[in-house]
Amino acid sequence: MIVKTYTASTTEEAMANAKAELGQNIILLTERKQQIGGFLCFGGKKIVEVTVVLEDTYPKNNL
Known part of the structure; x- marks a missing residue:
């Protein structure tokens, strides 16, 4: 399983x-909106942070 944030x-x-x-x-998995910089929520830059997962595609051996 691969978990990464963009x-x-x-x-x-x-x-x-990510794709x-x-x-x-x-x-x-998650999506989070943030504002970075600025003063008292004014003049900052808005960004989005997403966390995604990629499942392993290998077959599992159930013994």
Whole structure:
């Protein structure tokens, strides 16, 4: 199982980055919107942080 976190300005951009690196079979675990910088919530930059997981595709041997 591979778990990775990506940040971007939009959710779509973050998911596109994740799919480009891990492939199309990823699952979205969490999505968190944050504001960084600024003063008292003014003038900051809004970012989105997504955490995705990719399951191993190897068959499991159940003995």
